[in-house]
Amino acid sequence: xxxxxxxxxxxxxxxxxxxxxxxxxxxxxxxxxxxxxxxxxxxxxxxxxxxxxxxxxxxxxxxxxxxxxxxxxxxxxxxxxxxxxxxxxxxxxxxxxxxxxxxxxxxxxxxxxxxxxxxxxxx
Numbered sequence: 001x002x003x004x005x006x007x008x009x010x011x012x013x014x015x016x017x018x019x020x021x022x023x024x025x026x027x028x029x030x031x032x033x034x035x036x037x038x039x040x041x042x043x044x045x046x047x048x049x050x051x052x053x054x055x056x057x058x059x060x061x062x063x064x065x066x067x068x069x070x071x072x073x074x075x076x077x078x079x080x081x082x083x084x085x086x087x088x089x090x091x092x093x094x095x096x097x098x099x100x101x102x103x104x105x106x107x108x109x110x111x112x113x114x115x116x117x118x119x120x121x122x123x
Contacts, residue, residue: 007054015049022050074105
């Protein structure tokens with residue numbers, strides 16, 4: 001899929017508005033009203049659109065793991081431990097027990113339990 005960009009409907013709408021701005025049929029002030037964003041944000045996004053083209057409208061963090069995501073290895077260990085020792089515990093109690101057992105990050109353990117599709121966690 002080299003050379004193709006996946007865009008949401010919202011981003012495609014921005015592209016069409018910025019094409020109008022580039023052709024001179026629409027001002028940036030009018031574009032900000034059409035898009036429903038502040039003028040300064042319109043300036044910032046339009047500058048990226050001019051510099052990078054259509055790719056400038058795509059979020060730069062797309063495809064990267066979130067800041068709060070748990071390491072897959074840690075997630076796997078937590079889920080395995082939950083399934084073997086703490087089955088039937090709620091996620092908060094299980095996270096507390098994991099913290100007592102030496103799991104370094106109880107919050108990450110809690111998220112791993114809640115977001116695991118393999119483990120059926122009540123709550």
